[in-house]
Amino acid sequence: MLIRAIDAINQDEQHVPGRPKSLEPGFSTLSVHAGEQRQKPINSITDPIVCASTYTFQDTQAVIDYIEQDQDRGEYGRYGNPGEQVVERKLAALEGAEEAILYSSGMAAMVGLLTAKLSAGDEVIFFDECYHRSRQFCTQHLSRFGVVTRTVKTGDYRAMEAAINSNTKMLISESPTNPHLSIVDLEQFAAIGKRHRVDTLIDATLATPFNVRPIEFGVDFVMHSATKYFGGHNDLLAGVVAGSKQKLAEVRDLRGILGSVNSAHNVYLLERGLKTFELRMQRHNENGQRVAEFLENHPAVSRVLYPGLRSHRDHQLAQQTMRGFGGLITFELDQADWRQTAQVVDRVQVARIAPSLGGVESLIEQPLVMSYYHYPPAERAKFGISDNMIRLACGIENSQDLIDDLAQALARVDRT
Numbered sequence: 130m131l132i133r134a135i136d137a138i139n140q141d142e143q144h145v146p147g148r149p150k151s152l153e154p155g156f157s158t159l160s161v162h163a164g165e166q167r168q169k170p171i172n173s174i175t176d177p178i179v180c181a182s183t184y185t186f187q188d189t190q191a192v193i194d195y196i197e198q199d200q201d202r203g204e205y206g207r208y209g210n211p212g213e214q215v216v217e218r219k220l221a222a223l224e225g226a227e228e229a230i231l232y233s234s235g236m237a238a239m240v241g242l243l244t245a246k247l248s249a250g251d252e253v254i255f256f257d258e259c260y261h262r263s264r265q266f267c268t269q270h271l272s273r274f275g276v277v278t279r280t281v282k283t284g285d286y287r288a289m290e291a292a293i294n295s296n297t298k299m300l301i302s303e304s305p306t307n308p309h310l311s312i313v314d315l316e317q318f319a320a321i322g323k324r325h326r327v328d329t330l331i332d333a334t335l336a337t338p339f340n341v342r343p344i345e346f347g348v349d350f351v352m353h354s355a356t357k358y359f360g361g362h363n364d365l366l367a368g369v370v371a372g373s374k375q376k377l378a379e380v381r382d383l384r385g386i387l388g389s390v391n392s393a394h395n396v397y398l399l400e401r402g403l404k405t406f407e408l409r410m411q412r413h414n415e416n417g418q419r420v421a422e423f424l425e426n427h428p429a430v431s432r433v434l435y436p437g438l439r440s441h442r443d444h445q446l447a448q449q450t451m452r453g454f455g456g457l458i459t460f461e462l463d464q465a466d467w468r469q470t471a472q473v474v475d476r477v478q479v480a481r482i483a484p485s486l487g488g489v490e491s492l493i494e495q496p497l498v499m500s501y502y503h504y505p506p507a508e509r510a511k512f513g514i515s516d517n518m519i520r521l522a523c524g525i526e527n528s529q530d531l532i533d534d535l536a537q538a539l540a541r542v543d544r545t
């Protein structure tokens with residue numbers, strides 16, 4: 130029964146309305162099997178790594194048939210490779226989307242989507258906590274081509290609606306946001322877009338479809354840095370945009386021109402990482418919750434931002450709409466300056482100092498130093514980045530080890 134359901138998904142029938150829930154495969158079953166042929170070349174259980182920049186035709190008639198019959202086969206590597214198609218189908222199934230398009234990084238996905246959808250004179254509106262490189266692409270680069278970017282406070286739905294005019298083409302937010310972990314009311318966000326016939330885009334990198342599936346709330350496009358939880362092992366870069374076939378058609382066409390595709394080896398690593406996606410997410414969620422609770426009760430910590438905590442501004446919304454809250458925690462030290470904060474980061478031994486998140490290894494960083502070093506203090510304050518802020522991306526190590534390690538690092542906050 131379940132295998133029939135996966136076969137149906139693999140034949141693009143995942144959106145049969147009203148299919149009984151009992152026929153919906155579970156998350157791990159999808160992660161392991163969706164998108165793959167049951168019987169693979171040379172009877173291998175794994176997909177082959179196809180290192181080909183081009184794909185051959187038997188003769189000229191085969192080329193003509195391919196063009197005239199719109200055959201489903203490869204032609205040239207810039208349009209993708211067979212492994213990429215498997216992962217795209219797998220991610221579409223996990224996301225509950227008709228289609229997913231893979232890119233060579235999360236930013237390539239964002240750039241690919243926005244350049245396909247926006248033209249001179251168009252406007253986009255961001256919630257202000259959205260990933261800073263996404264905003265930067267719009268304000269510094271799309272602006273050169275006549276696209277206007279507006280920004281409103283995260284969660285201010287009235288301000289977002291008020292900023293819409295006849296040129297507005299897209300509303301963009303991250304949820305949860307990074308590093309503040311604000312949660313967007315996806316239903317409200319999608320409804321504003323629908324009321325004004327404006328597309329909506331959620332960067333759900335921090336949530337993943339295991340924790341929330343924005344398309345189910347009516348959002349048009351979901352993007353992820355697949356570098357994070359999808360890959361899951363801090364060993365690859367990739368990105369994905371998911372949505373309806375119709376809305377993504379021109380996006381895929383442009384990717385074929387840009388060529389921001391994945392190498393065969395990269396996509397194999399991504400497919401392999403996805404096999405354990407649910408198991409890893411369960412552990413990330415568990416570690417995030419336990420470590421956040423520990424930090425909240427620690428006397429050296431003045432504030433913890435984690436949607437799973439009752440003290441979080443969006444806790445209720447998060448509880449209503451999400452299955453779990455991921456591994457990312459942002460916290461502030463009590464009465465510590467940037468140097469004292471850096472000392473705590475340096476004393477941590479299990480988590481390694483690095484940007485990124487979502488991999489098996491825990492990572493820790495001080496946003497002031499890692500991402501905002503060149504920003505003047507007033508600019509940092511505008512983005513809510515404080516001197517005493519630490520961002521911890523919990524990996525899948527044992528939570529007690531992460532807690533014991535943080536306890537020793539926090540025990541000696543130097544107040545001299």
Ligand SMILES: Cc1ncc(COP(=O)(O)O)c(C=O)c1O
Binds near residue numbers: 234237307355356366
């Ligand atoms: C929320 C979010 N979106 C997008 C990106 C960009 O992804 P990538 O680094 O894969 O280009 C990142 C990367 O840090 C991110 O954290």
